[in-house]
Amino acid sequence: MLSLSSVCPGRKMASLRIRMQPCLFSVLLLNVLCSFVSALYFHIGETEKKCFIEEIPDETMIIGNYRTQLYDKQREEYLPATQGLGMFVEVKDPDDKVILSRQYGSEGRFTFTSHTPGEHQICLHSNSSKFSLFAGGMLRVHLDIQVGEHANNYAEIAAKDKLTELQLRVRQLVEQVDQIQKEQNYQRYREERFRQTSESTNQRVLWWSIVQTLILVAIGIWQMRHLKSFFEAKKLV
């Protein structure tokens, strides 16, 4: 574990720390009050279910933010959806076990941490049962998924652990390196699975070739013997 005090000169840190404190609190407050900024968006139909796959190592946190907008025919533009309209979020782990299954409002944020490495599936669909709500149009969903180190809220960490700017930068580097190491462990696990699949295929092809040859020879012999006895019985041979 990197020792922050050994990295940064003491006196400079003290003066920085005094200046940082009120700044950090205001930044934290701003972060909390700040609404979700626009991100990539897509359209989803009434009963449509959109699924996204995240292949992640274990013990990795994922934070998903979404915001919905509904097309308003009168104003002919997309406006934030009504409170009654919510999205149903379902998250499945690589073994197809449901780890999160909840309904959120028209704007929501879901978090989960993976306990097994592999492909996790995040599915979203609207909970609307009244077809008139969509007015024949589509629901616009802004989605932002942050994985691992990107999911960390550094302003919060800085305020909680009372870190200066430099300490925070170093903390970010530590988190990044952690994530890289987790990914490498996952890569080792994946390579093993790939190797097992290949060896399995190799074995099956080998056995099948042998068995097929034996079956062919056996059927050939049986056919000839059977026909010979048949023709002898018919007195043609």
Added chain:
Amino acid sequence: MLYLSLTCLLLLNACVVSGTEITFELPDNDKQCFYEELEKDVKFDIDFQVISGGNYDVDCFVTDPHDNALYNEKKKQYDSFSHTTTMKGVYKVCFSNEFSTFTHKVVYLDFRHGNEEPILDSMKRTTALTQLESSCVAIHEILKVVADSQTWYRLREAQDRTKAEHLLERVTYWSIGETVLLFVIGIGQVMMLKSFFSDKKGSVAATT
């Protein structure tokens, strides 16, 4: 040299990008579009890869707010596309699997645009960074490249792994199918031959 590298790092800090990477499933005969609202003179990069399904290819096109095609490629397995926006508006990235009749594809998309927000507002100042801070920024950039490289290899490996698993499945089904076929044909041939001779014997007996 040191000052030059420091200023370079400072500029590098200002020019880094942030974005969204998602992996989604594209059913057969379907089209999926993603939209992003961008300002003018913003550089964006799009990276996509087909991870599984059929021939591992997909159609992709990118349009600007006036529906002009900026990028239009058919049946690509993976590609990168870069563009600097000339107007403010909604840019669209679409993937189409309409040429495929029964294979659904899994596509990975990485949409990077604009500048990365510094993790603290106090970092937005434009004064020169100290040597330690510049080192931190440099390491941060390199680690981002490492993480991107890992993602690239993870995707290639995922594609190879899906191919290997499909191969295993197909070998298994083909083995079982061929065993059944062999037995059916072997016994069937003998039965048919016997039936030919049985009829002839009957007609021969009738004529003599």
